Each structure stands twice: as structure tokens, then as C-alpha cells.
Amino acid sequence: MASALLSTGLFVPSNNGGKTAGFRFRNSWSSFHGELLSKANLVKREISSNARGRLVIASVVVWQLTQRETVVPDPDYRIxxxxxxxxxxxxxxxxxLPAAPVGLLGLLLLFQTTRVRFVFDDEALEVKVGEELQESGENVFVGGKNRWKYSTFVNWELWWPNFPVLVYFKETQTKPDGQVHFFPVIFNGKQLYDVMVERAGPSKTSRPKQS
Structure with a gap:
């Protein structure tokens, strides 16, 4: 449209005694009108770009709000x-005779407490080792990776409330009919219980009970 106006101004005669004032006026109006259209298009593009930017930012914020933090319970050397x-x-x-196996078990758990970690990320519990949280490899008893999604947990228990010794859970990821796991509680019992309740749902019989 701006091009049409500009072209028309070249052929419209002046009413001022044949002088070119009319041409200058129409040419100026055409340029002004074209500049308005150009600025309008620029504003529309900026609004559209800003809107898309806001949508992207909103999506990132929603994703960050729904992403749960990774929790690693502290080691506990009491056992x-x-x-x-x-x-x-x-x-x-x-x-x-009884002192030897008890002492060996104590030494083994002491060593494991220094290196084994339960890592609760957004979707699964994983057993890792070392300060760098390296992968622990395959499970030596049932095979497969030592990582189980919360959605596959059938049940879990924590024995006993004041001095937790064992944590148990059953999951259907390893095999459809369910696989049972037992671990000594060489982690902070309260932290372990709280994150298990949050990620895997409340336990049926373990303590402490939810208020």
C-alpha cells in the first residue's frame, strides 16, 4: 500500500501553478505513511517475539517447579x-566364636557406610557409591541396575522407629510378580523415612506414622 501511494504521488499534478509543491507533499505523506506501517510491523513483531519468550519462560518455570530436588540421606554409623x-x-x-562373625559384619557395614549412598532423584531411587556418586553396577543378587522407579514400588517398610535397622521395599520393575530388597539402615533414619514417604507414598506398617 505504501508503494502504491508513493507511485501515485509521482503522477498527481500540482494545483499550485505547475510547481512541485504537490509532488513534495504527496511524496512526504507517502514516506510518512510507509514509515508508520514499518514501525507498526516492527511493534507487532516485537510483541509476537515477546509473547513467545514469555511462553518459553513460563514453560521453564513450570518445569522447574515440578522437578523435585535430589535427596541423599546422610550416612549413619550407629549400626x-x-x-x-x-x-x-x-x-x-x-x-x-560368635565374636568373629559379628565383628566382620560390623567392619563390612562400617566400610559400606563410608561409600554407599541412597540417591533419591525426581523419579527413582538409585544406589550409588563414593563421594562422586558413581554408579554401583548390577545388583549381585537379582541382576539389573540398582535403580528402581517409585511408580513400581508395591510396598516398603522401615524397622524400627527409634533405632531403624532395616529398610525393605518391593518393586515390580525387576520382575512383574515383584522383587523384594532389604538394606541395612546405614543412613539417617528420619531423612530416609521422610523422602520415602514423599516419593514412594506412605508405608503400610512402618514407623513413625504420619500425623
Whole structure:
């Protein structure tokens, strides 16, 4: 449209005694009108671009709000220390036969407490090792990766409330009819319980109960 106006101005005669004032007026009007159209298009493009930017930002914010943080419960050395204490007491009373396996179990759990970590990410529980949280490889008992999605959990338990010793859960990821796992609680029991309730749903019989 601006091009049409500009072309028309070249052939419209002037009413001022044949002078070119009319041409200048129409040419100026055409340029002004074209500039308005150009600025309008620029504003529309900026609005459209800003709208798309707002949509992208909104999507990122929603995704970040729904993404749960990764939780790694702190290590807890109480169980290996108790086992080593019991082994020491048995050895002191010359009960060397039971002291040996109890002491070995205490040493094993002490070593595992320094390196094994439960990592609760947004969708699954995974067993990792080391300060760098490296993958632990395949499960030596049932095979497959030591990573289980919360959506496959059938049930879980934490024994006992004041001094948690074992955590149990059953999942259908490893096999459809369910696979049971037992782990010694070498982590902070309260942190472990809280994140299990949040990610896998409330336990049926474990303590502490939800208020």
C-alpha cells in the first residue's frame, strides 16, 4: 500500500501553478505513511517475539517447579559401631566364636557406610557409591541396575522407629510378580523415612506414622 501511494504521488499534478509543491507533499505523506506501517510491523513483531519468550519462560518455570530436588540421606554409623561393640564384648568374655562373625559384619557395614549412598532423584531411587556418586553396577543378587522407579514400588517398610535397622521395599520393575530388597539402615533414619514417604507414598506398617 505504501508503494502504491508513493507511485501515485509521482503522477498527481500540482494545483499550485505547475510547481512541485504537490509532488513534495504527496511524496512526504507517502514516506510518512510507509514509515508508520514499518514501525507498526516492527511493534507487532516485537510483541509476537515477546509473547513467545514469555511462553518459553513460563514453560521453564513450570518445569522447574515440578522437578523435585535430589535427596541423599546422610550416612549413619550407629549400626556398625554397635556391632563392633558387641563383638568386642564377646571377645572380652572369651566368646570368640560368635565374636568373629559379628565383628566382620560390623567392619563390612562400617566400610559400606563410608561409600554407599541412597540417591533419591525426581523419579527413582538409585544406589550409588563414593563421594562422586558413581554408579554401583548390577545388583549381585537379582541382576539389573540398582535403580528402581517409585511408580513400581508395591510396598516398603522401615524397622524400627527409634533405632531403624532395616529398610525393605518391593518393586515390580525387576520382575512383574515383584522383587523384594532389604538394606541395612546405614543412613539417617528420619531423612530416609521422610523422602520415602514423599516419593514412594506412605508405608503400610512402618514407623513413625504420619500425623
Amino acid at each position: 556398625p559401631i554397635v556391632l563392633l561393640g558387641v563383638a568386642g564384648g564377646l571377645a572380652y568374655t572369651n566368646n570368640l
